[in-house]
Amino acid sequence: MKSLRRAFLGLLMLGGAAAPAVAGWSEARTKHFIIYSEQRPDDLKAYAERLERFDAIVRFMRKMDDPALTDGGKVTIYVLPNVAAVQRLYGQVGSGVLGFYIPRASGSVAFFASKGTDSERDPTRITPEHVFQHEYMHHLMLSDWKSGISPWLVEGMAEFFGTTEIDRTGAAKIGAPPQTRAYGVRQDIGFNVEQLLSSKPASNAEERESVYGKGWVLTHMMAFDKSRTGQLDKYLRGLERGEKPVEAAKAAFGDLKVLDKDLDKYAVGKFRGMTVSPGPQPAVTIRPLSxxxxxxxxxxxxxxxxxxxxxxxxxxxxxxxxxxxxxxxxxxxxxxxxxxxxxxxxxxxxxxxxxxxxxxxxxxxxxxxxxxxxxxxxxxxxxxxxxxxxxxxxxxxxxxxxxxxxxxxxxxxxxxxxxxxxxKSAVDGLIYALALAPQDRALRLDTVRQLLVSDRPEEAGALFGVMVNDPHLPIAQQTVLTSVLAKIKSGDSKGALAMMDEERAKAEKKAAAKG
The missing domain is CATH 1.25.40.10 (Tetratricopeptide repeat domain)
Known part of the structure; x- marks a missing residue:
């Protein structure tokens, strides 16, 4: 099992509908992506190279492994002509959705626009590129993350890398603030630092916003404030040992009231960044579809x-x-x-x-x-x-x-x-399937359940913790999952199984009612 220090990055994205084709479609293949687009070949090549460069930058910065992938492990991206097409496909025109991702064991898929509108190119607004980078961070996080970590770090790290700007040479600027979080950060809304570090579920919009905004500021401070060098690693080592989130935070960061004040000062200062030199030219193969x-x-x-x-x-x-x-x-x-x-x-x-x-x-x-x-x-x-x-x-x-x-x-x-x-061969195959596609929630639930049946509660708890700490969960669902995890950790595998089966039955009944 890899260290949590190397394992806090990932992806989530979304899915959509497109207008009738005007030109023929092309397929671009890279090490990590299969991309379908109606862009000109040169534009599609540049688009594919940019995605690969972002992947390489994150792996380099986080010291992540980069295993070879077959088609089932690559993310398939459908490039739509504009944001309006993405929103029509998503089913919410005018919603502000700029792209979305669907994690699947059969191969995760994503839907993004090739370009945004003029207003979306405003530096104070989020862009399709930033959405992709944020969500792909979640994808990578789950690919290299074997047990749960705090929601603030899940979103803080995604926001940290989400604003990466890659120029035409392939060089990347990292650390720019997400301008859409500015109001929440400067107004100091939502959680204070201790609440944020406690992994307390957000109960309203302001608290949820602080998970993203303050999570980003805290992540940025740990990366650039020399006085706190090594503290994030120490915090993660504490979580690895099974320490409670606040205990691990106090041991690593010191007095949390002091940290809260330091964070407020840091939030109104000038944010530093860094530039990463371009790596090797990504390999891209393009073919026109018939x-x-x-x-x-x-x-x-x-x-x-x-x-x-x-x-x-x-x-x-x-x-x-x-x-x-x-x-x-x-x-x-x-x-x-x-x-x-x-x-x-x-x-x-x-x-x-x-x-x-x-x-x-x-x-x-x-x-x-x-x-x-x-x-x-x-x-x-x-x-x-x-x-x-x-x-x-x-x-x-x-x-x-x-x-x-x-x-x-x-x-x-x-x-x-x-x-x-x-x-046993089928059970071993199931566990390996999750290793190949850790982003699929239903696959993870099946694996956790089987581990409990097989009397392997420690492994089940580690895999389940990833789901419990997912910041995107509705509060009611997170409450249920937290109760299941508590039963697993207390040794009550039968009770945990009963709760899981009850929730699955409810979900299946609800799905059947919808037809």
Missing amino acids: PGDSAVMNLRIRSERGVDEKGALDIANDARRAAASVAPSPFVYGVLAESEYDAKNYAAAIAATDKALAIDPANVQAMTYKARAMMAQAKADKSKADWAEIRRLLIRANRADTENAEPLWLYYQTFGKAGETPP
Whole structure:
């Protein structure tokens, strides 16, 4: 298990809808991203290079590992023409949303605009680039973070790196203040320092704002105030040892009343920054999509965003028409399979995956969607369940991409759905799936639950702590998760399991009611 000192960075983002394509789409591939865009090739290349440079800067600054990724571990980014298109896709036009990310075991996806409006280029306003950088920090944090840390540091670090400015040479300026937090910081609203460091859940908008604003100031002060050099590392070591947040803070930072006063002074001073020299030129491969693949791209974007029942039926109808009128390809059949699955047309989804596999027998997306559709059929009619075939299919998918989390997770799920106890190989696969895709909350919950069943409460508690300290959680949900974690830490694994199962049943009932 890696040290918390190296493990406090991550991502979260969002998803959206786009206008009909005017030009053909292109795909850019880099070490960490798969990017789809209608930008000119030179603009797309520059965009992809900038994303890679940001990733490299964060990894360099945080001394993070940089393992090779297969497609399942990369973030897929859909670049939309403008902010209005992002907001239409998100479902809240005029909301101020500039981009969003959806973490998934099948591969996290993000939706961002290629450029903002004139007002969004105002230095006092947040930009699509800053949103991406903030959210990608969360993604990286979860990739290298194995147990929970305080919400102030989660958001403070994301804000700290979120304002990074990268020039045309690739050099980066780090440490600029997030201007949108200025009012909250200068007015000293929300939590005081002790409340902030206690990891107390925010109960209103002002307290939530202080997690971001004061979290940023405290993070910046620990990075640049020489009198406090080493204190953040000491604080994190205390959390690693299991010290309570305030105890760890007092041991590392000293008198918290003095820290509060120092923070107030620091907040109205001149903020220092630093410049990081450009690293090696990022490798970017660009290819134009075929006319047929471009024709279904907007349908894929809508499906990836997530759809309701009516939207699923509309997309499936459009996908059928498109698939019948364009050149066949695994990409086209993949869009069709996903849309038919979302519309609960499972036989049609299987037929589409079979067509994709006839062209590309190693297509992981086709194999996993076929398995999903067969599992859904088995749920509807248990007499027709062929769990052996479903598992063979998922084993094939795993062999085609051993670093893809989804086949491993689905393979584990087949045993529960069949009413069987998962074997050790399936449990080991589940745990490895979470290591590959730690951003997926449902996968994390399944893993925690299995660890409790397997009488491994210490591991379960460490993984669950990540969720409990998530600053984005609604207060009611955070309260429930805190109670579950308390039971885990007290040794009451059965009680924790009962609470988790009760909450899952409520969520499933709520989802079923929505259709």
